[in-house]
Amino acid sequence: MLSVGGRFHGGAPPWQRPRPTSCLTSPPASSSGGGAPADDSEKLRPLLVERYRDGVAKRYMLDGDSKLQVRLEKHEHLLNNAEDGKPDSSIPRAITDFVLPAGFPGSVSDDYLQYMLWQFPTNVTGWICHTLVTSSLLKAVGVGSFTGTSAAASAAAIRWVSKDGIGAFGRLLIGGRFGTLFDNDPKKWRMYADFIGSVGSIFELTTPLYPGYFLPLASLGNLAKAVGRGFRDPSNRVIQNHFAKSGNLGEIAAKEEVWGVGAQLLGLSIGVLILDTSGVQSSYPTLTLTWLGVRLLHLWFRYQSLIVLKFRTVNLKRARILVRSHVAHHTVPGYVACNEEENILTWERFLQPQISFGVPMERMLGGGEPSDMVSRLLKLYKNEMYILFVDQSESKEPAFVVTFKEAATSMSVLRSLWQAHWLHKNKPKQDDVFALLEESLAALEGGFTDFIEQMERAGWDQSQIFLKVPKEPVLVLEQEHLDQEA
Secondary structure: OEOOOOEEHHHOOHHHOOOOOOOOEOOOOOOOOOOOOHHHHOOOEEEEEEEOOOOEEEEEEEOOOOOEEEEEEEOOOOOOHHHHOOOOOOOOHHHHHHHOOOOOOOOOOOOHHHHHHHHHHHHHHHHHHHHHHHHHHHHHOOOOOOOOOOHHHHHHHHHHHHHHHHHHHHHHHHHHHOOOOOOOOHHHHHHHHHHHHHHHHHHHHOOOOOHHHHHHHHHHHHHHHHHHHHHHHHHHHHHHHHHOOOOOHHHHHHHHHHHHHHHHHHHHHHHHHHHOOHHHHHOHHHHHHHHHHHHHHHHHHHHHHHHOOOOOOEOHHHHHHHHHHHHHHOOOOOHHHHHHHOOOOOOHHHOOOEEEEOOOHHHHHOOOOOOOHHHHHHHHOOOOOEEEEEOOOOOOOOEEEEEEEOOOOHHHHHHHHHHHHHHHHOOOOOOEHHHHHHHHHHHHHHHHHHHHHHHHHOOOOHHHEOOOOOOOOEEEEOHHHHHHHO
16 A cells, blocks of 8 residues: 555565555545535645546545645636637537537638538438439339339338438447547558458448348448448548648549559459359358458458558657657657558557556555645656656556646656556556656656657658547646645
């Protein structure tokens, strides 16, 4: 358990100790907005406020006995509009976050919203026309007719369009919920798009086995393929932007369309030839095995096409590679070597050391007797835009938790990565975790400047460091605490 002095009893390092039960106290809020009782208010010394995007704030204070007090407050009028750059609106935040880019309106051009408002009815009318044309196509191939009853064609068109509609929900979900992922790691999500599309094809392949369940199977297949397209299209845009060194994004997209159409015509021709063979026509297992072989070849081609990409931007995976190399060998690889080392299929949670960003302060404290820990952490990290601590959950390897202050940037994330990798390499030989953190910060102060200089010499551009700071929680230091520190 952590003592007030920050030492771990029992001789075990912090990452081998079970998480203690929190002893933080939360005094009841008053009717005036969560204040302490009048006779105790003068005894409370404010430390920091932890803000969340829904207007909730946690205020950390020390009482007269130096015990940590945590007060929950709700500010309906804040909602962090200033942080996200979004104007006050009667539209719920969940909806605006779903349909608008992060940081709107500051992250896009002035004409973005007006364009999208006109695009929406344009797309609606286009899909209405698609529905009507689908009915006419089905009539032309014998499902109903214009001269007789059209009920069969209309019913078939409704079922077919319903299948498309279910798939459209998949694209809606991906674009709204996961839109911030693609700029960071387009290679990974482009590969996973093909994995998900393959699952959709499997559903469609099973429809001849269960013709009575055609609509649900076809709908599931279309849903999976639509989710795959939701990952594919934004990833492709990022990759195209990577190619457009001369600002010729439109031409890059047009030429890629030429390559794509050429491949489509050739693939359709080969597919027709395969279907025309007697073995595939008469044997469903032969058709399935043929599809499986071609699909595996397709996935291998996709993987090979993605690993040749050499991005000059610094995402979280590439930042880890750069930092690990500098901490271990005092060298920084160039962008070609770094991209070759990058594993595009690996998830962040499986990388070592384990680092969790955007962690609430209460989890960072871990419980025990945290009365002095907040003050010590604030003093220790007074010159940094983040606070890093060792995760006290039971684990064989040290894990690290990081929370960010109000003015944190991508460079703050990069500095926290460097410190975490230094701590991972120089595992503590003493119980005092604060002494180790102080040592790591001293190493950061001396080594990070050399790291940045080596990045520049290796061809990396500091303006291309895209490491996202978590939207919540945001630490805001209380002015009284800042005055006392000064």
